[in-house]
Amino acid sequence: MAKIPKIALIGNPNAGKSSLFNTLTGLRQKTGNFPGVTMDKLTGIWQLGPKNEIEVLDLPGIYSIYPKSIDEELVINILGNPAHPDYPDMVIVVADASNLKRNLLLFSQVRDLGIPTVLALNMIDVAENEGYVINSIKLARELSVEVAEVNAKKGIGVNGLKLAVQKTLKNRFASNDGLPLPVSDELIDEIQAAFGEVDPYRSLLWLMEHDRMKMFTKDQCADLDRIMVKHDFEPKKYKSAETVKRYEFLTEVVDRCVINLNRQWDAVPVKTWTDRLDKLFLHPVGGYLFFLAILFVMFQAVFTWATYPMDAIDAGVAFLNDWLKGILPESTFRGLLTDGLIAGIGGVLIFIPQIAFLFFFISMLEETGYMSRVMFIMDKLMRRFGLNGKSVVPLLSSVACAVPAIMSTRSIGSRKDRLITILVTPLMSCSARLPIYTVLIALVVPEKNTLFGLFNLQGFVLFILYMLGFFMALFSAYIMKLILKAKEKSYFIMELPTYKAPRFKHVSYTILNNVKVFVFEAGKVIVAISIILWVLASYGPGNSMKDASDRIKIQNPNLSGVELSNKIAGEKLENSYAGHFGKFIEPAIRPLGYDWKIGIALITSFAAREVFVGTMSTIYSLGGEIDNENATIKNRMRAEINPQTGKPMYDLALGFSLLIFYAFAMQCMSTLATTYRETKSWKYPLIQFGYMTALAYISAFLVYQALS
Amino acid sequence: MRTVADLGIGEHGFISGFTDEKLSLKLLEMGCLPGTEVILTHHAPFGDPIAIKVSGYTLSMRREEAATILINNI
Numbered sequence: 001m002a003k004i005p006k007i008a009l010i011g012n013p014n015a016g017k018s019s020l021f022n023t024l025t026g027l028r029q030k031t032g033n034f035p036g037v038t039m040d041k042l043t044g045i046w047q048l049g050p051k052n053e054i055e056v057l058d059l060p061g062i063y064s065i066y067p068k069s070i071d072e073e074l075v076i077n078i079l080g081n082p083a084h085p086d087y088p089d090m091v092i093v094v095a096d097a098s099n100l101k102r103n104l105l106l107f108s109q110v111r112d113l114g115i116p117t118v119l120a121l122n123m124i125d126v127a128e129n130e131g132y133v134i135n136s137i138k139l140a141r142e143l144s145v146e147v148a149e150v151n152a153k154k155g156i157g158v159n160g161l162k163l164a165v166q167k168t169l170k171n172r173f174a175s176n177d178g179l180p181l182p183v184s185d186e187l188i189d190e191i192q193a194a195f196g197e198v199d200p201y202r203s204l205l206w207l208m209e210h211d212r213m214k215m216f217t218k219d220q221c222a223d224l225d226r227i228m229v230k231h232d233f234e235p236k237k238y239k240s241a242e243t244v245k246r247y248e249f250l251t252e253v254v255d256r257c258v259i260n261l262n263r264q265w266d267a268v269p270v271k272t273w274t275d276r277l278d279k280l281f282l283h284p285v286g287g288y289l290f291f292l293a294i295l296f297v298m299f300q301a302v303f304t305w306a307t308y309p310m311d312a313i314d315a316g317v318a319f320l321n322d323w324l325k326g327i328l329p330e331s332t333f334r335g336l337l338t339d340g341l342i343a344g345i346g347g348v349l350i351f352i353p354q355i356a357f358l359f360f361f362i363s364m365l366e367e368t369g370y371m372s373r374v375m376f377i378m379d380k381l382m383r384r385f386g387l388n389g390k391s392v393v394p395l396l397s398s399v400a401c402a403v404p405a406i407m408s409t410r411s412i413g414s415r416k417d418r419l420i421t422i423l424v425t426p427l428m429s430c431s432a433r434l435p436i437y438t439v440l441i442a443l444v445v446p447e448k449n450t451l452f453g454l455f456n457l458q459g460f461v462l463f464i465l466y467m468l469g470f471f472m473a474l475f476s477a478y479i480m481k482l483i484l485k486a487k488e489k490s491y492f493i494m495e496l497p498t499y500k501a502p503r504f505k506h507v508s509y510t511i512l513n514n515v516k517v518f519v520f521e522a523g524k525v526i527v528a529i530s531i532i533l534w535v536l537a538s539y540g541p542g543n544s545m546k547d548a549s550d551r552i553k554i555q556n557p558n559l560s561g562v563e564l565s566n567k568i569a570g571e572k573l574e575n576s577y578a579g580h581f582g583k584f585i586e587p588a589i590r591p592l593g594y595d596w597k598i599g600i601a602l603i604t605s606f607a608a609r610e611v612f613v614g615t616m617s618t619i620y621s622l623g624g625e626i627d628n629e630n631a632t633i634k635n636r637m638r639a640e641i642n643p644q645t646g647k648p649m650y651d652l653a654l655g656f657s658l659l660i661f662y663a664f665a666m667q668c669m670s671t672l673a674t675t676y677r678e679t680k681s682w683k684y685p686l687i688q689f690g691y692m693t694a695l696a697y698i699s700a701f702l703v704y705q706a707l708s
Numbered sequence: 709m710r711t712v713a714d715l716g717i718g719e720h721g722f723i724s725g726f727t728d729e730k731l732s733l734k735l736l737e738m739g740c741l742p743g744t745e746v747i748l749t750h751h752a753p754f755g756d757p758i759a760i761k762v763s764g765y766t767l768s769m770r771r772e773e774a775a776t777i778l779i780n781n782i
Contacts, residue, residue, distance in 0.1 A: 064737040099765050102739040236729055243736040274766075275749075284753040376768050380756045383770075389757070491773055492757055493734050496766040 006055045011094030013061030014497040016122040020152035021058045065109045069413040073212045081215040090116040098127040104250045114199030118164045119147045131261040139257040180242045187231045208235040274498040281373045301357045309353040317346030344530025348523040354431040358400035363510035367502040385474045386481025388417040398428040402671045414490030420480045427473040429466050432610040436662050444655030536578040544575040593654040593704040609667040653707035657700045665696035713775040715748040721779030728776040739763030
């Protein structure tokens, strides 16, 4: 198969890059990873003609090729390095026509790198509504590139873009003005002599940004540093002067190509919808109230509406398991397949509804432009705790799952703010904690209405647990702010985009892609852990497990049927490797009120806390004969007697001790793995694990001692 | 020297320079060029961050960042 051409899509945030990507590629998208970095790579196939396909790569939205945050570094690593596997044959720069000058800055930089470029002018309708008429033919001549007018949202103008792309791919014409600001010839010659003959602007990019580019070895970086010193070259000064110079040129171009009707009429500027909405959303009181209302609806969706599909998935997996157990002969393979593998996959699938709902809301908020307002009104508050207005998105997302939440911290420019956000994000109660909360609350909190009859007491405790996670995250962030040293100052220079109607197609793609990432990234770990757990719980040292059933039969000669097999399962678990581990850690967890059975649950849920309920049902030896599984776990646990006191094991003290422990403990391998990938160091996942476990242990200890 | 941080809501000024070299590149790239008009449009609750209209769009920044943008009224 011939290699199909590659195009990279690039543009300012909010310029409509993603909707153009969706329009061009439709459902033929795939997510992957860029080599060496963990950033999600979104590519798609654009069908130009019957036998003419192009691979389109969606790059992160940026304002300039000079990176300010980690997600922005990716762009120069790809566009700056012709040897990069994702290096495109050409680039489409998507520009917001209603803010042309600023959008053209990036365009002019990309073009000067010497990559064939097409300019896609988006949102011309918006520009015209604001009174700007753009002569795109003249613009094409001035910039000497192909210009295509598109309406990415409605999918208009794709044919024109197709022609422009085909023409550019055929000519491979890279218009290049040379350097925006002259430097000495010797400087360029020296870089090119050492690193190869490329466009002068590209050589300067290498010189200025080599620290952020992975293509250079340490020695090469030292060489470039040496060249910089020798020629007394100051990157910061050059970049600033270059930007001013480019804007000067672009102002002239825009003046010649855009007619401003407002100026001719000298009319009073009209109040736009954005101005009116901002009056409400940025209001000192109203703004917060509105945000709270949105949060309320979001939680309602994630915790109420999502339960229906979740129950369906649960039932479906259980049905499949029972069916397989029915048709397959009893064997180790059957156990591994049903209780290990399928149970593990089910544990991943069950979270899809909540994640989908959550990303529906988050992408709706981002699509409409409201999310930047949330960051705006929250920044001051978050900053006190060492966070950033932009930390709101990860903290919100982690109510579903900390994995995508940690990945979404990449847009936070300051390293310190980003690190703190990553470290505290898992304290927010994720959806995996919900089943544990549900079981334990039902066990120890009476079901009655309270507080003026408004709240259900159980619901109220649940709410408190979520709040506790949030406030503990803020508190921990505050402590870390005092400890961690900042190398750079954090900043909050951010565009407040105009409000737009959400594109549901785009929202659904976002949901789809995020669910995919969760299923394949977190899913891999959860499934692997489930299998390991199954092995640990199914095998034990020596013959003690094998003999378990005989022992039970001798001890309980009167038992039969389900009750007998339950007893045997319990005995087996006690003698398995997992059981031995549980006994081993019992002394350490006794001060929290836990016994070895809970110890097993703690160990198994270290890898992924969602296995708690499953482990509990195994420990309290449940058969598959009972209809309402959850109610039965509760009943079994309720019936459990504390051998020392003779009273019910699961009293208020133990219940709350466990609730607090699960609220704070770091029990998720996927999150630790994500933290490792995002910080590129084992130090931070270790810190995260250490402080959260300590926090959980101490809090649970205090709660147990206070209540018992 | 007056800076953007000194503006009240609805007031405007023209950018004359920057006091922080590192921030200035980001600000320049975002269209805060010398000679450009800025209008302060919003304060977040508690007066920080602020939002300004510049080069035809709305840009938000913290008060301390706004204090690095020098302005005059001509």
